[in-house]
Amino acid sequence: MSAALIDGKAIAADLRARVGAGVGQLQAAHNLTPGLAVVLVGEDPASQVYVRNKGVATKDAGMASFEYRLDKDVSEAALLAKVTELNEDDNVHGILVQFPVPPHISQQKIIETILPSKDVDGLNPVNAGRLASGLDALTPCTPQGSVMLAKQTLGNLEGLHAVIVGRSNLVGKPAAQLLLQENCTVTLAHSRTRDLADLCKTADILVAAVGIAEMVKGDWIKPGACVIDVGINRIDAPERGEGKTRLVGDVDFQAASEIAGYITPVPGGVGPMTIACLLKNTLDAACAQAGLEKINL
């Protein structure tokens, strides 16, 4: 192994501590406590874990945490009414509806109902458009955290070639905008891309966000590159015993770490940054809603 590990846990812990300090400043100077509301529909076990972790992290940062658990059969209208109630609640500065929602509910309707100013997931088209236009915006947490890791690792990203594999609204496309703001040359690749291996090999920064276990192979990596692995995939791990599983990313970590200069582990890379950026977005949203400048963390 030659690549240096990018310690997402440590970098996220540091960011969370700085957000916590910012919350303290906001309380001291303006008697304002940022509040994050998380809405969970149904009982998906993974979603329950995410929601619980978000609640703990929110309180740890000194913010108010509001959790709403709705039955999996809740009507779309009732869910949208809950969102509207939270839009109007002055104690709530950020709203996150945990996706996926059951198929009878339109995810897009939820996204467009959340007030852009409270849209800490950054998925409302107004925020996507402000990001794409180079304006101040609430930005999706996972790509935001991914780019922070690259910056923390490499410093100035100007002129580097960033290749993003995967073009989702939640990760790939906002990551492209953020890396463009860092003055990278940015390539968006996806399932229809030809010669993906050769393309990846031109990347100084490679962001893998496709959701396919270990799809990116070691020999796709440019020697010395910075590899940001957004994927979290659970695969069978019979070597650990019958029925056991383990988490892997979208990159073949063992092979890639022989060649890359820097690489994020899975777990412990991008994952912890996502929650830290959610807290940061909630703090920023609280400041903006109160007409205050963003707190410099």
Place this chain on the structure above:
Amino acid sequence: MSAALIDGKAIAADLRARVGAGVGQLQAAHNLTPGLAVVLVGEDPASQVYVRNKGVATKDAGMASFEYRLDKDVSEAALLAKVTELNEDDNVHGILVQFPVPPHISQQKIIETILPSKDVDGLNPVNAGRLASGLDALTPCTPQGSVMLAKQTLGNLEGLHAVIVGRSNLVGKPAAQLLLQENCTVTLAHSRTRDLADLCKTADILVAAVGIAEMVKGDWIKPGACVIDVGINRIDAPERGEGKTRLVGDVDFQAASEIAGYITPVPGGVGPMTIACLLKNTLDAACAQAGLEKINL
């Protein structure tokens, strides 16, 4: 010269005729005439020509054309009031404020004041965000026309590598989104890009949108590539006589056309498509405002 010329004039004339037919349908079926309002501030000679041409094309397509010429010293408040008046005018379905505006007026404020549903320039962040999110949107005219030319020339663009040089909100960034929707692999390059020549040489589709006369050289072109030249630059042409000028694109046309498979001329390439797409956007906006399906042209 080996490259086939992409005849933007002819393709634009065809689109304008189809828009005209769509306007006829809308009038016959719904007694609705789309209206486009163009606001010009000051007396910039180039802007005056653009506005006049837009007015002529609008009427040619059977639409209502409204022109407002404001003094160069008009206050920002008065201009915004005019925009608000047009927002509320049911005879106006598209609003275009001719840029640039004088420096005492915020271009961004104008962009954000125009109703997204009437924003036929596609610059409002709501439209940029809807485009970036893969939703139906009013899309900037020049990149829309550029991608139409590529599709008309090459057919299916899936899997092709599109390199866009220039990352403006008006051209480069929306062109990237549109080419991504066509399933191209998309690279956005700009002034900080390293090894730009080598990068351009990997492009199956090369979109030049930097505003620098003949910056893209012939030996930057991949043999057989489709070159879309968005630039319109006026340069001295002493060979035509003292004080004479001529228009050139961002690509060295003579050299590039020896190597490319297809190339747009300047003038007569992307330029005519811009007005045609403006008319198309106005027709689409009129349908949407009336709660009707888009007319299939």
